[in-house]
Amino acid sequence: MFGFDAWLSLFGPAYFAFSGFSAPVMVVWAVACAGLAMWNIGQRRARKDAAGAEIxxxxxxxxxxxxxxxxxxxxxxxxxxxxxxxxxxALRL
Structure with missing residues (x-):
């Protein structure tokens, strides 16, 4: 199951599409969210390592x-x- 930040990140492309931003802005947002996800994974690994778990x-x-x-x-x-x-x-317009 994905974390809350992964689900929350989906509001970015929805906002970009509704506001008329181009697709490259959405791709930059997606890569930034992937970086944040990897950072969170690294932080979890560091906490487990600090707790003495074998990683x-x-x-x-x-x-x-x-x-x-x-x-x-x-x-x-x-x-x-x-x-x-x-x-x-587009259907709404």
Missing amino acids: PSRSWAASWKMFLFVAIGYVAAHTAVYLLVRYLA
């Missing part, structure tokens, strides 16, 4: 690959919301 470390390459996959997922979800709201906004 396997990740290489930089693995971290970048994980960020890439998360960013692709965010861009796909935000694009779907953006296009849906853009379509519904």
Whole structure:
């Protein structure tokens, strides 16, 4: 299940589509949200490490690959919301 910040981030593309912003603004928003998600994951890992839990470390390459996959997922979800709201906004006019 996704965290609250992941669901909350979907309001960004809805607002951008309704306000008439272009798609690159939505893509930048999606990548920024993916970065925030990765930061939150890192903070959770750091708290578990501080608590004494055994956590396997990740290489930089693995971290970048994980960020890439998360960013692709965010861009796909935000694009779907953006296009849906853009379509519904056009129907309203």
